[in-house]
Amino acid sequence: MAKIKLTFAQDFCKGCLLCVDTCPKKILRLNLENVNQKGYNPVECVDMGVCTGCAMCAFICPDSVIGMEREDS
DSSP, rough: OOEEEEEOOOGGGGOOHHHHHHTTTEEEETTTTTTOOOOOOOEEEEEEGGOOOOOOOHHHTOOOOOOEOOOOE
């Protein structure tokens, strides 16, 4: 079974929370300990193992910050 790996271009994330609100597994959140070069708190995944690969987060992101890769196990 393939694992899913989400990637975030954190320096381009503006923390709009669209992906956080859209994620059916509720595994995305703002990283309040990190501020990117634009001055925003970027989004991070808190439990990659729960991600189903639905890609709803990537589709809704207005800045195409989220990438998704399948890793064969």
